[in-house]
Amino acid sequence: MAPKTLNLPLSPQAAAAVRAGEAYNLNGVLYTARDAAHKRLVELLDKNQELPFDVRGQVIYYVGPCPAPPGRVIGSAGPTTSGRMDVYTPRLLAAGIWGLVGKGDRSPEVVAALKKHGAVYFAAVGGAGALIARHITAAQVVAFPELGPEAIYRLEVRDLPVVAAIDSLGNNYYVRGREIYGWKNHQGKRG
Amino acid sequence: MKTITAKRIEDAVYQLCVDAASVLPRDVRQSLERARTGEQSPIGRQMLDCILENADIAADEHQPICQDTGLVVVFVRLGQKVFLEGNLDEAVNAGVARAYRDAYLRKSMVAHPLNRENTGDNTPAVVHVRLMEGSSIHITVCPKGFGSENMGGVAMLKPAQGQAGVIDYVLSVVDKAGANPCPPIIVGVGLGGTMEYAALLAKEALLRPVGRPGANKWDRELEKELLEKINGLGIGPQGLGGTQTALAVHVNSYPTHIAGLPVAVNLNCHAARHAETELEGE
Numbered sequence: 001m002a003p004k005t006l007n008l009p010l011s012p013q014a015a016a017a018v019r020a021g022e023a024y025n026l027n028g029v030l031y032t033a034r035d036a037a038h039k040r041l042v043e044l045l046d047k048n049q050e051l052p053f054d055v056r057g058q059v060i061y062y063v064g065p066c067p068a069p070p071g072r073v074i075g076s077a078g079p080t081t082s083g084r085m086d087v088y089t090p091r092l093l094a095a096g097i098w099g100l101v102g103k104g105d106r107s108p109e110v111v112a113a114l115k116k117h118g119a120v121y122f123a124a125v126g127g128a129g130a131l132i133a134r135h136i137t138a139a140q141v142v143a144f145p146e147l148g149p150e151a152i153y154r155l156e157v158r159d160l161p162v163v164a165a166i167d168s169l170g171n172n173y174y175v176r177g178r179e180i181y182g183w184k185n186h187q188g189k190r191g
Numbered sequence: 192m193k194t195i196t197a198k199r200i201e202d203a204v205y206q207l208c209v210d211a212a213s214v215l216p217r218d219v220r221q222s223l224e225r226a227r228t229g230e231q232s233p234i235g236r237q238m239l240d241c242i243l244e245n246a247d248i249a250a251d252e253h254q255p256i257c258q259d260t261g262l263v264v265v266f267v268r269l270g271q272k273v274f275l276e277g278n279l280d281e282a283v284n285a286g287v288a289r290a291y292r293d294a295y296l297r298k299s300m301v302a303h304p305l306n307r308e309n310t311g312d313n314t315p316a317v318v319h320v321r322l323m324e325g326s327s328i329h330i331t332v333c334p335k336g337f338g339s340e341n342m343g344g345v346a347m348l349k350p351a352q353g354q355a356g357v358i359d360y361v362l363s364v365v366d367k368a369g370a371n372p373c374p375p376i377i378v379g380v381g382l383g384g385t386m387e388y389a390a391l392l393a394k395e396a397l398l399r400p401v402g403r404p405g406a407n408k409w410d411r412e413l414e415k416e417l418l419e420k421i422n423g424l425g426i427g428p429q430g431l432g433g434t435q436t437a438l439a440v441h442v443n444s445y446p447t448h449i450a451g452l453p454v455a456v457n458l459n460c461h462a463a464r465h466a467e468t469e470l471e472g473e
Contacts, residue, residue: 021234021431023234036307063258064259064297064299065258066254066258066296066297067295067296068295069254069295075254075255075295075297076254076257076258076260078257081338081341081371103338103430104338104369104370104371105370105371105430123370123430125241125242125245125429126257126338126370126373126460127242127245127256127257127336127460127461127462128241128242128245128257129245129254129255129257130213130248130254130255130256131244131245131248132245134248148298149258149297149298161241165431173431173432174369174370174431176432177234177425177427177430177432178427178432179425179432180232180432181232181425181427181432181433181434182423183423
């Protein structure tokens with residue numbers, strides 16, 4: 001089935017309609033953040049200080065891109081493992097982040113926070129950095145330039161291919177997919 | 192004695208880093224095509240289509256296959272009749288630094304695991320040296336991404352646990368890793384030796400051409416059984432469910448102590464990058 005198009009930032013209605021296991025093309029603005037940037041954002045929240053961009057309604061993409069070669073917007077830019085951000089994510093969802101893009105399963109705390117805030121988590125294709133870079137039409141550092149690949153970039157994307165992995169009802173395709181194809185579940189044995 | 196200069200090693204490492212980042216080895220590419228044919232999940236097939244298209248784009252445009260251009264692991268086999276003029280570690284690191292700057296690869300190394308300050312040039316590399324016969328030097332560069340590196344493990348099993356214990360442990364590592372190491376993965380297993388040697392065997396197992404059987408019947412039986420069981424876990428491409436979780440399982444073994452059964456698991460993502468060359472002494 002052809003992927004559905006989703007415009008970013010996400011409207012509450014659009015986020016609520018996203019279903020785990022379906023393919024989407026993302027269009028619009030994403031903000032990048034990975035380990036070091038998350039640590040700093042949460043430190044700012046702890047001190048009740050202003051964040052470097054208005055996070056309300058925005059979508060975060062977990063990526064540390066390669067440097068842009070001459071004539072290009074960005075270098076390779078595939079997703080990094082989302083699980084390392086799990087300790088920070090509920091705080092950012094509470095602050096108004098509405099969507100997340102990365103790779104790999106999330107903690108039960110993150111799934112609960114997604115449900116609570118009506119937010120969604122998308123999986124981009126890990127290790128497809130050159131393909132994904134083609135869908136990024138603009139990139140600009142907006143915070144923490146000293147972090148190099150870990151700086152926060154504002155990206156504009158066109159038809160970025162993703163699969164909804166966890167939706168706002170808490171449906172988790174990392175669990176569901178294994179239920180369908182894993183023999184341990186339907187043959188009742190393992191090892 | 193034949194001489195090999197540090198400059199030749201630096202230049203070789205430079206080129207290997209540049210090539211490895213953007214060109215997927217042919218055997219890896221072929222194993223991904225086989226996985227695409229065998230995959231039962233529609234989402235899994237879609238993931239593999241993206242992965243294959245990405246490999247083409249990266250090679251055509253000289254772009255990194257993955258933005259995690261890795262910690263550079265270098266395996267050096269040094270001929271015993273070679274006189275190395277200059278410093279091997281410095282030559283390797285000079286090649287890495289130049290490649291990561293010139294080819295716009297990501298600099299992912301931090302100076303101390305706790306201070307987390309980026310070294311700025313992706314050095315130092317991790318260099319393993321073994322001696323061999325002859326008057327040449329063989330260099331393999333393996334840029335290792337940490338999505339997969341983070342998900343490995345080592346266990347010191349009891350001899351009584353035997354083959355069943357080894358299978359259980361490897362399955363538990365892959366099961367827990369789930370989507371994180373970017374499946375379909377290559378599973379490197381090191382069996383025997385000591386704790387650190389088992390880990391090195393597991394890493395070296397990742398360099399074997401994808402799917403080439405192990406050196407003895409014990410290793411080969413283990414590879415066959417593990418591959419079937421791992422693909423039965425249902426993790427699938429990118430962890431979203433499917434029948435193609437591992438492209439291959441490679442077991443490397445070594446004699447060990449009467450009291451021990453060390454087993455190490457090192458996982459490689461589908462972007463199993465490596466490049467090698469041999470320099471003749473002059």
